[in-house]
Amino acid sequence: MRSAIVLGCVVLLAACSNPRQEVTSQLAQQVLLPAHQQWHDRNAALVQAVKGFCEGDAERASVAQAFMASQQGWSYLQPLMVGPLSEGNRSWQVQFYPDKRNMVAQQAEALLDSHDPLTQQALDGASVVVQGLTAFEYVLFDDKVDLQADKARYCPMLMGIAHHQQGLSGEVMALWEEAGGMLAQLTDFPNDRYASAEEALGGVLRVQITGVDVLKKKLGTPMGRLNQGVTQPYQAEAWRSRQSVASLQASLAGAQAVWERVRSLVSDGELAGKIDQAYAETRDKLEALPAPLFELVQDPANQPLLQDLYRSLDTLETLQQAELASDLGIQIGFNANDGD
Amino acid sequence: MLTRVAAGGLMLSSLFLSACSDEPKVEEKAAPYEAAQARDVISHYADLALAGYSDALAQARELQTTINTLLDSPNEENLAAARAAWRDARVPYMQTEVFRFGNSVVDEWEGQVNAWPLDEGLIDYVDDSYQAVMGNPGARANIIASESLTIGEERLDLTDLNADLLASLNELGGSEANVATGYHAIEFLLWGQDLNGTEAGAGERPATDFALGEEATGGNNERRRAYLQVVTDLLISDLETMVAVWQPEQENYRAELLADTPENGLRKMLFGMGSLSLGELAGERMKVALAAHSPEDEHDCFSDNTHFSHFYNGKGIQNVYLGEYQQVNGETLSGPSLSDLVAANDPAVDSQLKQAFEASEAALQALVDSANTGVHFDQLIAPGNAQGAATVNAAIDSLVTQTTGIEKAALVLNIQALNPDTADHEF
Numbered sequence: 210m211r212s213a214i215v216l217g218c219v220v221l222l223a224a225c226s227n228p229r230q231e232v233t234s235q236l237a238q239q240v241l242l243p244a245h246q247q248w249h250d251r252n253a254a255l256v257q258a259v260k261g262f263c264e265g266d267a268e269r270a271s272v273a274q275a276f277m278a279s280q281q282g283w284s285y286l287q288p289l290m291v292g293p294l295s296e297g298n299r300s301w302q303v304q305f306y307p308d309k310r311n312m313v314a315q316q317a318e319a320l321l322d323s324h325d326p327l328t329q330q331a332l333d334g335a336s337v338v339v340q341g342l343t344a345f346e347y348v349l350f351d352d353k354v355d356l357q358a359d360k361a362r363y364c365p366m367l368m369g370i371a372h373h374q375q376g377l378s379g380e381v382m383a384l385w386e387e388a389g390g391m392l393a394q395l396t397d398f399p400n401d402r403y404a405s406a407e408e409a410l411g412g413v414l415r416v417q418i419t420g421v422d423v424l425k426k427k428l429g430t431p432m433g434r435l436n437q438g439v440t441q442p443y444q445a446e447a448w449r450s451r452q453s454v455a456s457l458q459a460s461l462a463g464a465q466a467v468w469e470r471v472r473s474l475v476s477d478g479e480l481a482g483k484i485d486q487a488y489a490e491t492r493d494k495l496e497a498l499p500a501p502l503f504e505l506v507q508d509p510a511n512q513p514l515l516q517d518l519y520r521s522l523d524t525l526e527t528l529q530q531a532e533l534a535s536d537l538g539i540q541i542g543f544n545a546n547d548g549d
Numbered sequence: 550m551l552t553r554v555a556a557g558g559l560m561l562s563s564l565f566l567s568a569c570s571d572e573p574k575v576e577e578k579a580a581p582y583e584a585a586q587a588r589d590v591i592s593h594y595a596d597l598a599l600a601g602y603s604d605a606l607a608q609a610r611e612l613q614t615t616i617n618t619l620l621d622s623p624n625e626e627n628l629a630a631a632r633a634a635w636r637d638a639r640v641p642y643m644q645t646e647v648f649r650f651g652n653s654v655v656d657e658w659e660g661q662v663n664a665w666p667l668d669e670g671l672i673d674y675v676d677d678s679y680q681a682v683m684g685n686p687g688a689r690a691n692i693i694a695s696e697s698l699t700i701g702e703e704r705l706d707l708t709d710l711n712a713d714l715l716a717s718l719n720e721l722g723g724s725e726a727n728v729a730t731g732y733h734a735i736e737f738l739l740w741g742q743d744l745n746g747t748e749a750g751a752g753e754r755p756a757t758d759f760a761l762g763e764e765a766t767g768g769n770n771e772r773r774r775a776y777l778q779v780v781t782d783l784l785i786s787d788l789e790t791m792v793a794v795w796q797p798e799q800e801n802y803r804a805e806l807l808a809d810t811p812e813n814g815l816r817k818m819l820f821g822m823g824s825l826s827l828g829e830l831a832g833e834r835m836k837v838a839l840a841a842h843s844p845e846d847e848h849d850c851f852s853d854n855t856h857f858s859h860f861y862n863g864k865g866i867q868n869v870y871l872g873e874y875q876q877v878n879g880e881t882l883s884g885p886s887l888s889d890l891v892a893a894n895d896p897a898v899d900s901q902l903k904q905a906f907e908a909s910e911a912a913l914q915a916l917v918d919s920a921n922t923g924v925h926f927d928q929l930i931a932p933g934n935a936q937g938a939a940t941v942n943a944a945i946d947s948l949v950t951q952t953t954g955i956e957k958a959a960l961v962l963n964i965q966a967l968n969p970d971t972a973d974h975e976f
Contacts, residue, residue, distance in 0.1 A: 309683065
């Protein structure tokens with residue numbers, strides 16, 4: 210560790226520029242902002258798709274496709290979620306997960322019962338449980354909802370959620386792009402949020418590292434790792450649309466995009482190689498899964514395959530949380546997953 | 550699992566901040582504390598745990614006495630006395646929860662004692678509107694009404710309600726919502742379901758649910774009485790076990806903790822504080838319930854005692870930092886503390902954290918004050934209650950700020966990796 214610090218300082222001295230500031234700025238402009246823009250664009254497409262379907266011009270499949278794109282745009286963002294989206298209750302409005310007690314179904318139906326037809330105002334004033342993609346997914350995919358037969362009841366909810374998401378991502382984009390906004394705070398130091406580029410980079414990395422920890426939980430929980438090995442298919446993310454694996458892939462890709470910008474700062478070449486390999490292995494194992502997670506966990510024959518994937522994620526997490534954090538001198542503080 | 554709560558800010562090591570100064574300064578920082586001094590702090594931490602669990606045990610015995618009286622004469626007065634004893638028993642126990650995270654011996658023991666939230670339909674009768682966890686095979690098992698239970702291909706004999714049987718039914722079928730024992734099982738038996746949602750009112754089980762003969766209500770009362778007695782006995786024996794874990798000069802976990810490196814001991818203390826503060830109290834116990842307007846996710850949802858549970862959880866966190874604990878007998882136990890170690894190195898970080906504790910205590914007190922005016926936690930989280938949401942959010946925010954202060958204190962003590970589970974990796 211000590212020799213790594215000496216080396217790091219020598220390299221920094223030679224250039225006497227600040228590579229951490231450059232990397233932070235690249236991350237903001239080339240990874241984080243485009244990821245938010247992509248999510249916002251997909252929400253706009255979701256509004257159009259719902260409109261087409263509810264006005265009778267398009268099939269349900271086009272809404273399903275747009276939903277999956279929004280869901281994946283959001284999944285990609287999760288390990289990158291610094292700043293506005295992580296604040297002010299905004300991320301809660303995108304997705305309600307896990308939902309062990311099926312509150313999405315209860316609250317969506319109760320809201321629809323009390324508002325006929327549902328207005329945008331009523332939805333915007335309701336619980337976060339019904340404002341996000343999880344409620345949208347319920348309407349679109351749940352066996353108990355006959356969407357084709359009951360468009361009059363459910364279309365206002367699909368439309369309301371799509372508009373709510375578009376409004377939310379628009380608000381977040383504005384907070385990134387305004388003068389003195391998040392983009393400026395990641396490129397121009399010191400500012401109200403960060404005293405230095407080092408602090409900003411630390412903030413980005415901490416979220417990214419926590420994001421990989423979250424992936425382990427999203428896989429491990431349906432596998433039954435917290436439940437004496439008894440599998441919990443309803444605790445798979447996006448189980449109704451069978452999109453769990455696609456969500457994991459998108460989040461892993463988001464985390465990897467951050468890693469690829471940060472790699473140049475790592476003093477230990479061997480460690481950088483190990484992290485590259487851990488990403489590649491995890492990605493390959495995810496791609497090789499033959500069916501949705503909701504189905505895979507229900508057949509004990511798939512356990513070895515899932516355990517193997519879990520081990521890869523665990524290796525990746527350990528490499529980043531312990532070794533990468535140490536190499537870069539970053540304290541991994543508390544996160545929302547500590548505790549139960 | 551929470552992907553939802555935004556954590557506090559990050560502190561970056563200052564190692565690199567001077568990278569472009571004239572001389573690369575790489576110097577070994579002086580150790581922030583003497584090993585002997587840190588050992589005293591850790592030893593006093595164990596004393597605090599011992600005092601807390603001893604108080605919890607004594608209060609549980611008081612609870613047992615009132616429950617015996619209730620079962621002898623099942624009337625509303627005796628039920629009220631048992632409920633009051635349950636509330637009193639929570640005061641010391643909630644202050645011990647800070648020992649749970651970081652000390653795996655406590656965390657592994659805790660499930661049988663304080664697991665939550667539960668699918669209460671496992672234990673006794675519930676209303677038709679009751680919504681259990683999806684896929685939980687035991688959600689409506691109603692042990693009190695059943696002499697056998699079939700889960701999958703397994704048939705369980707429930708004829709004799711003894712402690713081993715009830716303990717074995719925890720996490721039945723792999724569902725963590727199957728909680729058959731502990732404080733919350735007793736709470737459910739004393740109060741019954743709270744069917745008021747986010748409106749005023751707690752559970753309203755009548756005392757006659759424990760009566761025999763003509764006035765009996767609820768059905769299966771012999772079994773309900775047996776159940777209550779058995780889970781109360783089990784709580785006492787579990788607390789006895791935990792008191793033994795912290796006794797000095799024994800071959801026990803306390804001895805292991807004191808024999809470990811001081812750094813690991815301090816890490817466990819700090820990890821327990823931060824985990825309870827952020828992920829558990831601010832996140833699982835408040836944010837989830839508030840954001841979803843879900844009284845099922847309220848901590849003490851049958852008794853509406855949640856405000857005190859949260860308040861004393863917060864108290865426990867600062868107890869560990871300050872090396873203090875006000876015992877049930879009114880005396881304050883105090884001694885060498887983390888605060889002493891931090892203040893000796895960086896008085897500003899120490900005083901900021903103390904201020905953060907004062908602020909969070911005031912914010913949690915606001916939940917108590919609200920309950921004292923008749924507006925309980927489950928009403929504060931009601932849809933459309935903007936003032937209630939602001940009160941709960943203020944408590945959440947104060948805990949997030951406090952957690953950032955705990956991280957800073959850890960850095961002052963040269964502790965970068967806070968999680969004992971990952972801290973063992975080679976650096």
